[in-house]
Amino acid sequence: QQQVKQSPQSLIVQKGGISIINCAYENTAFDYFPWYQQFPGKGPALLIAIRPDVSEKKEGRFTISFNKSAKQFSLHIMDSQPGDSATYFCAATYSGGGNKLTFGTGTQLKVEL
């Protein structure tokens, strides 16, 4: 019930293309869904987050799409750049959960020239 399932495990995209990473959850109590970006040798860093009262949130080239009825959310990276090559984690938490995040298993993105 606490799991967040993330796919794909790895992704290769050409420069300028769209990268799409998907996550699904079971716990309907989850009410905050952040995405984290991790570069080699660094800790994950908050990239963008969404609450379930909106279906989409955009920040620059990064967009979260949220489907509450399907209990799915996804990260879209438009105009992908080599500098976007990193591991991306989706996560979820709920009020009363003590700020505890449940992380997906991660997606290694490589953007090729």
Added chain:
Amino acid sequence: DAGVIQSPRHEVTEMGQEVTLRCKPISGHDYLFWYRQTMMRGLELLIYFNNNVPIDDSGMPEDRFSAKMPNASFSTLKIQPSEPRDSAVYFCASSPRSRGYGYTFGSGTRLTVV
């Protein structure tokens, strides 16, 4: 603020030795989390504290692992005795009370037990 500070960055130790990892959270953050990251298991929450009090230690793998937070600016994760399967990157993260600000992770400690 310098962010979440972890030390050491790298630790190589022999099996059976005691290992202590250290973390200084961001000032004013109410929550502190210890995570372990491996290729096989991804990011695993080991334990977290709220206002220096341990709230959930269900992720601590064995009694060999212990964590303390004696004050708001310092936490330790200790492994005694260490085993090769403990080799991983250990992250400390802190967050304010409001979930909207997310976690801030440290740069991690890469532990190798030989």
